Amino acid sequence: MPDDLAAxxxxxxxxxxxxxxxxxxxxxxxxxxxxxxxxxxxFVAGEGLDVTGRLEVAxxxxxxxxxxxxxxxxxxxxxxxxxxxxSLGTAVVxxxxxxxxxxxxxxxxxxxxxxxxxxTVRRKVYTSAEARIVSGxxxxxxxxxxxxxxxxxxxxAEHFEKVKNFVDGTPSSPFETSSV
Ligand SMILES: CCCCCCCCCCCCCCCC(=O)SCCNC(=O)CCNC(=O)[C@H](O)C(C)(C)COP(=O)(O)OP(=O)(O)OC[C@H]1O[C@@H](n2cnc3c(N)ncnc32)[C@H](O)[C@@H]1OP(=O)(O)O
Numbered sequence: 001m002p003d004d005l006a007a008x009x010x011x012x013x014x015x016x017x018x019x020x021x022x023x024x025x026x027x028x029x030x031x032x033x034x035x036x037x038x039x040x041x042x043f044v045a046g047e048g049l050d051v052t053g054r055l056e057v058a059x060x061x062x063x064x065x066x067x068x069x070x071x072x073x074x075x076x077x078x079x080x081x082x083x084x085x086x087s088l089g090t091a092v093v094x095x096x097x098x099x100x101x102x103x104x105x106x107x108x109x110x111x112x113x114x115x116x117x118x119x120t121v122r123r124k125v126y127t128s129a130e131a132r133i134v135s136g137x138x139x140x141x142x143x144x145x146x147x148x149x150x151x152x153x154x155x156x157a158e159h160f161e162k163v164k165n166f167v168d169g170t171p172s173s174p175f176e177t178s179s180v
Pocket of ligand 1 (some may be wrong): 024078079086091093109121153158
């Protein structure tokens with residue numbers, strides 16, 4: 001983590017604490033409701049530059065016998081930290097992401113992921129997150145079962161312009177969202 005981290009302002013467009021966040025893109029594998037294979041994660045805003053996300057660990061997310069696939073958990077962390085960046089009011093993409101897997105997460109669990117912005121340096125947004133099992137076979141809301149850190153980069157609309165012809169569907173804008 002750099003020494004010269006700045007503390008950004010919370011964007012006025014970010015929902016009030018406890019409010020549900022809109023999907024950032026309806027076809028997103030992490031949160032979109034127009035993505036049949038997706039994880040349909042949902043998020044509420046925290047008090048600051050933070051969010052809490054929810055993931056139901058379905059049977060299709062199995063990696064090892066009876067437990068979540070590490071790549072699915074990594075995706076959930078990516079989504080959660082990206083959604084925390086919504087508090088900046090500008091688009092971001094993931095540049096780097098790392099995960100520590102501390103405990104097995106059984107199928108049938110409901111995970112809560114709390115993610116936040118730790119600070120920014122120019123276009124770089126440093127984030128962190130932790131996951132807890134809040135419902136299911138081994139639920140313990142006090143136990144952290146996995147943690148993650150990531151670096152996001154703020155980007156302009158031109159970033160998505162380059163790939164818009166590959167979109168499955170016809171968005172009216174790169175940031176089109178579904179209503180909550
Ligand atoms: C208006 C409201 C809108 C709301 C809307 C919100 C949407 C918000 C929700 C999103 C939620 C989505 C959650 C899923 C998010 C994905 O899954 S995004 C998909 C996966 N990621 C990608 O596809 C990104 C692919 N990579 C790239 O396009 C480019 O490498 C990047 C990341 C844009 C960076 O390229 P660049 O812009 O040319 O940046 P560059 O000038 O090279 O570097 C800038 C700085 O970053 C550093 N840097 C760049 N990459 C790295 C790296 N990997 N490691 C360390 N440092 C790095 C550089 O060293 C440099 O540092 P400084 O010199 O400033 O100290």
